Amino acid sequence: MGYWLAKQRTVQAQGFMTRFDPRFWTVNFPRPMMASVVSTAPDALRVDAVFYRQDDLAGLIWESEDRHDHALLAYETRRDYRDCRLRFRWRSSGVLPLDAVNGPVLTIEGRDATGELRAWYVRLWNHAQGTPEDATVSIDFASVVGGFMLPDEADPLWAGDIDRMFVSLVPAGFTAVDAALDPPVDAWVELSEIAVEGPGAVLGIGEVVVPEHGLSICSGYDDSYHMTPARLLRNALQLGYRGDIVHYVGMSHYFRLEAVGDGYCVSLTGGALNGPCAAWHADFAKRAKALGFGIIWSLSYELFDAHCPEAWKQRAHDGSPALTGWTPPSTLLSPAKGEAVAYLQAVARAFVGIGSAAGLAIKFQVGEPWWWVMPDGRLCIHDAAARAALGDPAEQNVRGDPDTAVLDAAGALLAASTAALCEAVRADAADAILLLLAYLPTVLDLAAPEVKRANLPVEWAYPAFDMLQLEDYDWAAAGNGVATARGVALAETRLGYPVDRQHYFAGFVLNREDAHQWRGIVDAADAAQRRGVAATFIWALPQVIRDGFTYFDQEDDVQAFDDVLFPLALGRDAEVVPEVSTAILTSAGGHEARSAAWAEARTRYDVGPGVRSEADIRELLAFYRARMGPARAFRLRDPFDDCSNDGGEPRPIDQVIGEGDGARQSFGLVKHYGEVSRRITRPVSGSVRVAVNGVETPAFELDEGGVVVLDTPPSAGAVLTAGFRFDVMVRFAEDQLPVSRATYLAGVAPSVPLVEVRDA
Numbered sequence: 001m002g003y004w005l006a007k008q009r010t011v012q013a014q015g016f017m018t019r020f021d022p023r024f025w026t027v028n029f030p031r032p033m034m035a036s037v038v039s040t041a042p043d044a045l046r047v048d049a050v051f052y053r054q055d056d057l058a059g060l061i062w063e064s065e066d067r068h069d070h071a072l073l074a075y076e077t078r079r080d081y082r083d084c085r086l087r088f089r090w091r092s093s094g095v096l097p098l099d100a101v102n103g104p105v106l107t108i109e110g111r112d113a114t115g116e117l118r119a120w121y122v123r124l125w126n127h128a129q130g131t132p133e134d135a136t137v138s139i140d141f142a143s144v145v146g147g148f149m150l151p152d153e154a155d156p157l158w159a160g161d162i163d164r165m166f167v168s169l170v171p172a173g174f175t176a177v178d179a180a181l182d183p184p185v186d187a188w189v190e191l192s193e194i195a196v197e198g199p200g201a202v203l204g205i206g207e208v209v210v211p212e213h214g215l216s217i218c219s220g221y222d223d224s225y226h227m228t229p230a231r232l233l234r235n236a237l238q239l240g241y242r243g244d245i246v247h248y249v250g251m252s253h254y255f256r257l258e259a260v261g262d263g264y265c266v267s268l269t270g271g272a273l274n275g276p277c278a279a280w281h282a283d284f285a286k287r288a289k290a291l292g293f294g295i296i297w298s299l300s301y302e303l304f305d306a307h308c309p310e311a312w313k314q315r316a317h318d319g320s321p322a323l324t325g326w327t328p329p330s331t332l333l334s335p336a337k338g339e340a341v342a343y344l345q346a347v348a349r350a351f352v353g354i355g356s357a358a359g360l361a362i363k364f365q366v367g368e369p370w371w372w373v374m375p376d377g378r379l380c381i382h383d384a385a386a387r388a389a390l391g392d393p394a395e396q397n398v399r400g401d402p403d404t405a406v407l408d409a410a411g412a413l414l415a416a417s418t419a420a421l422c423e424a425v426r427a428d429a430a431d432a433i434l435l436l437l438a439y440l441p442t443v444l445d446l447a448a449p450e451v452k453r454a455n456l457p458v459e460w461a462y463p464a465f466d467m468l469q470l471e472d473y474d475w476a477a478a479g480n481g482v483a484t485a486r487g488v489a490l491a492e493t494r495l496g497y498p499v500d501r502q503h504y505f506a507g508f509v510l511n512r513e514d515a516h517q518w519r520g521i522v523d524a525a526d527a528a529q530r531r532g533v534a535a536t537f538i539w540a541l542p543q544v545i546r547d548g549f550t551y552f553d554q555e556d557d558v559q560a561f562d563d564v565l566f567p568l569a570l571g572r573d574a575e576v577v578p579e580v581s582t583a584i585l586t587s588a589g590g591h592e593a594r595s596a597a598w599a600e601a602r603t604r605y606d607v608g609p610g611v612r613s614e615a616d617i618r619e620l621l622a623f624y625r626a627r628m629g630p631a632r633a634f635r636l637r638d639p640f641d642d643c644s645n646d647g648g649e650p651r652p653i654d655q656v657i658g659e660g661d662g663a664r665q666s667f668g669l670v671k672h673y674g675e676v677s678r679r680i681t682r683p684v685s686g687s688v689r690v691a692v693n694g695v696e697t698p699a700f701e702l703d704e705g706g707v708v709v710l711d712t713p714p715s716a717g718a719v720l721t722a723g724f725r726f727d728v729m730v731r732f733a734e735d736q737l738p739v740s741r742a743t744y745l746a747g748v749a750p751s752v753p754l755v756e757v758r759d760a
Contacts, residue, residue, distance in 0.1 A: 002552050002553075003549060003550060003551045004548075004550045004552075005515055005518060005547055005548050005550070006072050006548035006549075006550050007071055008071050009071060009072050009074070009208070012072050012206060013207045013209070014204050014206060015205050016202050016205065017075060017205045018196050018201060018202060018203075019078075019196050019200065019201055019202065019203050020086055020196055021075075022040070022043065022045035022194060022228070023039045023228050023230045023231045023234070024066070024069075024075065024231060025037055025060055025061060025228070026060075026063070026228075027047060027058060027059065027060055027061065027225075027226050028058070028061060028226060029049070029057070030057070032052045032053070032257055032264050033049065033053065033056040033058065034049065034050050034225075034276045034277065035048065035050075035058045035169075036049075036225060036276035036277065036279055036280035037060065037227075037228055038228055038280060041192065043192065043194045044191065044192035044193070044194065045190070045191050045194075045228070046188060046190045046191075046279070047060055047188060047190075048187075048276040048279040048280075049094070049095070049171075049186075049275075049276055050184055050185070050256075050274050050275055050276060051171035051173075051181055052180065052181055052257060052259075052264060053178060053179065053180060053181060054171075054173060054174060054176070054178070054179045054180070054181055055174070055176050055177055056170065056171060056181075057168055057169065057170050057174075058169045058170075059168055059169070060189070060191075061164060061166040062164065062165050063163070063164040064077055064078065064079045064110075064163055065077045065079075068231065069206070069234075069235060069545060070206075070239060070544065070545045071206075071548040072206045072208040073208060073235055073238055073239075074205070075204065078200070078203060080159070080160050080161065080200065081159040081160075081162050081200060082141055082142045082159045082200070083141075083198045084141055084196055084200035084201050085138070085140045085141065086138070086141070086195075086196055087136065087137065087194075087195045087196075088136070088137055088191045088192065088194045089135070089191070089192045089193040090104075090124070090134070090135050090137050090189070090190075090191060091133065091189070091190045091192070092104075092133050092187070092189040092190070093133065093187060093188055094171065094185050094188060095169045095171060095172065096171070098124050098128055098132045098135055099125045103123070103124070103125060104124045104125075104167050104189075105121050105122065105123055105167070106122040106124055106139070106166070107120070107121055107165060108120045108146075108157060108159070109162070109163050109164050109165065110159075110161045110163045110164075111161040113160065115161075120146035120157045121148075121155070122144060122145075122157070123146075123147070123148050124137050124167070127139055141157075141159040142159065144157050144159070145157055169189060172185055172187075182259070184257075186275050207238075208238060209240075210239050210551075210552055211553065212240050213240045213241075213551055213552055213553045214242075214529065214536075214553065215240075215525060216241055216242065216244055216535050216537045216538070217239075217541050217544070218245070218248065218505065218507070218537050218538065218539040218540040218541065219232060219245055219540055220540055220541075220542065221247070221248065221253055221254060221277070222250035222252050222253055223542040224542060225250075225253045225277075228283075229283045229288075230283075232284070232541065233284070233287050233288060233293070235544075235545055236293070236541055239544065240551065240552065241538070242292070242293075243294065243535060244294040244295065244296050244535065245293050245294070245296070246296045246505075246537055246539075247284070247295050247297060247298060248298040248300070248367060248540075249281075249297060249299055249347070251300065251303050251304055252304040253277060254277045254347065255267075255277075255303075255304075255307065255347075256268070256269065256271060256273065257307060260309075263307075264307055265307055266307050266308065266309070266343065268343065268346050272343075272347045272349070272350040273347070273350045281351065281354050282357070286358045288360070289358050289359055294363060295355055295360055296363040296365050296433075296435060297348070297352065297362075297363065297365065298367040298437065299348050299364070299366065299421075300366075301332050301333040301335070301368075301369050301370075302324065302331070302332060303331055303332075303333055304328070304331075305329045305330055305331040308331050308333070309339075309340075311337065311339075311383070312333050312334060312337050313331045313332070313333070313334065313383060314332045314372050314380040314383055314386070315334075316374055316378045316379075316380050317394075319382070320374070322380040332371075332380070334386055335369070335413055335417035335418075336383065336385035336388070336389045336390075336413055337383065337385040337386075338385070341420055341421065345420065345421055348364060348421060348424055348425050349424055349425070349427075349428050351364075352364065352428050353428065361431075361433070362425070362429035362431070362432040362433070363435065364422070364429075364432055364433070364434055365437050365469065366421055366422065366434075366436050366437065366465075367437045368437050368439050369417070369418050369436075370414070370439075370454075371414060371455055373398060373445075373448070373451065376399070377397040377400065377447075377448060378395060378396070379396040379407075379410070379451075379454060381393065381410050381454070382395075386413070389413055390409050390410060391409075394406075398448035398450060398451040398454075399447050402450055404450055404453060407450055407451070407454040410453075411455070411457030412457060412459055414455070414457055415457045415459030415460055415464075416459075418460070419459075422465075433466045433467065434467075435466060435468075435469055435503070436460060436464075436465040436467075436469065438456060438468065438469070438470055438471075439471055440471070440472040440475070440484075440487035440488070440491060441474045441475060441487070442455065443455040444487050446711055447712065452494065456491070456495070458494065460495055461494070461495045462495060462496045462498070466501070467497075467501055467502070467503060468491070468501060468502050468503070469502070469504075469505060469537075470491060470502060470505065471504070471505035472484050472505075472524075473505070473507050473508050473521075473539065475524075476506050476507065476520055476521050476524035477507070477517035477520050477521060478517070478520055478665070478666065479519065480666055480703075480709060481703055481704070482702075484524055485527075499531060499533055499534075500533075500534050501534065502533045502534060503533055504524075504525070504528035504533045505536075505539045506522070506524045506539065507521055507538055507543065508521070508539040508540055512546060515547045518547065521538070522551065525551075560633060561632065561757075562632050562633070562634050564634050565634070565636070565727065566607070566623070566634060566635065566637070567620075567623055568607065568611060568616055568619060568620065570637075570639050574606065574607050574639070575605065575609070576638065576639070577603065577604040577605070577606075578601040578602070578603050578604075579603070579604060580596060580598055580601050580602075581598045582595065583595045583597060600676055600678055602755070602756045603638070603728065604733070604755050605636065605730065605755075606751055606752060606754070607636075608752035608753075611752065617739055620737075620752065621737065627732060629734070629737070630734065630735060631731075632731070633729045633731045633757045634729070634730065635727035635728070635730075636728050636729075636730045636754060638727075642725055642726060643725050643726070644671055644722065644724050644725075644726075645723060649723075650687055650689055650724050651689065651723040652689035652691035652696040652721060652722065652723050653691050653694055653723070654722065654723035655669075655670055655671055655672060655721060655722055655723065656720070656721050657669055657670050657708065657721060657722050658720045659714075659717065660692075660713060660716055660719075660720065661713075661716050662714075662716045663713050664713055665709055665710050665712070665713050666703065666707050666708070666710075667707065667708045667710075667720050668681075668705070668708075669681075669683055669688070669706040669726070671726075679759070680706045681706040681759045682726055682727040682729055683702065683724045683726045683727075684724065684725040687725040688708065688724045689724070690708055690710070690720070690721070690722045691721045692718050692720060693718050694719075697710070699711040699712065705759065708720075728756055729756065729757045729758075730754040730755060730757060731754065731755060731757050732752075732753070732754060733753035733755045737752065
């Protein structure tokens with residue numbers, strides 16, 4: 001399979017769209033308020049919002065540069081608005097009306113005619129006809145002026161270089177003071193009958209359609225709440241993803257809040273989901289159904305820490321709450337706390353109801369349920385409810401010598417809570433498909449071999465769930481295929497889900513600057529498909545869009561390498577010819593300037609002189625045909641250079657292959673020739689020996705391409721060495737293999753040239 005990190009659209013398909021298309025607006029707002037935007041018609045959109053503070057302000061945003069679509073699907077950047085006119089019908093409720101002092105303002109940000117950064121404030125009421133809550137707004141960007149009172153406060157606007165514009169929305173009861181709204185204000189705004197006229201009314205837009213490629217996609221509301229569902233799903237569909245979308249409902253944007261002291265806590269008053277979230281997901285589910293997607297609703301035990309009741313949080317023995325590394329942090333709900341589990345049940349049922357209303361088959365995933373482990377190994381099983389359920393156990397450090405009976409009991413408690421969550425789903429959707437997502441690097445931590453008792457309990461064994469979903473993005477992103485295979489095997493052994501009852505999640509790239517990690521993710525996805533899992537998912541769509549990740553099927557190349565050894569022993573007359581490519585420039589005075597075109601020497605061989613018997617000829621011809629001549633490479637044992645220890649047996653200290661940094665586990669085999677290094681990609685099976693700081697260790701596996709993968713990362717500064725025997729990857733050099741028959745039982749192959757092949 002192939003992939004591409006697209007940076008911009010060049011020769012790819014392009015269509016056209018109307019500027020200010022409802023699908024491509026976004027929203028932004030401060031916590032704790034929430035808002036969402038959906039496109040309700042080809043010429044209409046709706047914003048839903050809930051305001052909690054008297055100074056809350058939401059923005060409905062149009063950007064000149066498309067920063068939210070995949071590079072091949074983005075609309076063109078055009079900052080000159082002077083040749084277009086915008087008109088729409090405004091209707092609203094719950095926000096200050098158009099004629100209010102702090103009513104809706106169109107803020108336009110860009111540069112003036114001299115290139116200086118500017119912002120203009122266009123009061124919509126000055127350009128409206130109708131009532132303050134139902135009016136037609138018309139804006140001609142060639143002549144529009146900013147300012148509150150016109151004409152006295154007119155601020156002429158130059159619309160030739162605009163970056164973005166946004167409509168500000170504030171609640172009824174807005175005072176600009178940081179104080180609570182009591183009660184919170186639910187609001188909505190509709191822009192309909194959107195019409196754009198003039199030469200600048202149309203923009204180019206990418207219309208690439210990647211053929212269906214067999215992978216599915218994950219998404220997450222916390223990363224996509226600001227976009228319309230139509231925009232998000234357009235990216236998923238046109239990038240070739242099909243089947244189910246695993247949709248993580250998130251931990252920070254779905255909940256309703258109620259005031260508690262000086263802050264806000266999650267609440268079920270009025271329902272589990274806030275209005276903007278419910279509206280967004282109803283549109284998402286309806287559109288997914290229409291496009292042929294299914295949705296796997298993913299809910300975890302993770303919750304935004306600032307809004308989580310203190311009694312619900314998992315805690316360490318010293319009372320410290322379980323906090324993730326996100327900024328601001330999230331926390332983990334205690335599986336032992338009845339109110340917390342009941343809250344999750346209500347949230348699950350709310351999303352199941354949305355799916356059912358859209359006509360979707362219900363599929364529900366319990367996402368990464370676990371007891372949090374502190375960085376130093378302490379298990380967070382000491383909140384009041386867990387202490388009561390577990391008999392107030394002593395502190396358990398999973399990187400030390402924990403009490404396995406306590407860990408087993410904690411695992412049983414976790415499993416009971418996930419069972420209760422699934423029962424709530426099945427109460428509303430009896431035929432629901434239930435899935436469990438487990439994160440292998442945490443639950444199968446080699447430094448904490450017993451943590452699986454608590455975080456991968458045997459009570460989850462098949463058929464407790466219909467499907468087991470496995471993810472291991474730390475390993476996949478690093479290209480650590482050995483760790484993935486080991487982790488999958490351990491999970492299969494412990495829980496017993498057959499491969500056709502498994503899904504695999506490949507991902508993810510956290511930061512844009514780490515886009516090189518997509519190579520390992522693609523390899524992991526391909527390996528999962530070869531393993532035969534029921535579905536393979538890329539995690540996740542926001543990162544796919546950000547990095548321009550484009551995955552596609554391609555016909556398999558002719559098999560480039562057959563892992564077989566050249567079948568004949570090299571005769572004593574066989575030739576070995578190392579070659580280099582050197583450009584030599586000789587000056588008029590006889591001085592030379594030399595430049596090496598290759599990083600290392602390449603070797604040519606002629607194995608013909610050693611082939612004499614007719615049996616050898618037959619075997620050689622059969623081998624040549626099987627390789628399709630030069631098309632397929634194979635192994636050759638070089639009689640002069642096949643060992644890390646020239647002239648002896650491999651020793652674990654023969655060759656330096658790397659230095660530890662405390663995180664890296666994979667090291668490619670290398671043989672050094674003075675200052676020149678040669679990557680060894682075809683070691684002889686069973687010959688590799690490894691040492692860390694001179695001490696041999698068996699705690700490693702050999703991955704494809706001559707890569708040593710240690711069970712645990714060597715400490716920073718540790719020197720890695722290895723010894724090995726190796727073969728050279730070669731191919732036949734010519735498309736013909738002439739053989740003459742000299743006598744009845746003997747043949748002569750005067751020349752059988754081979755040439756070394758470099759790995760890509």
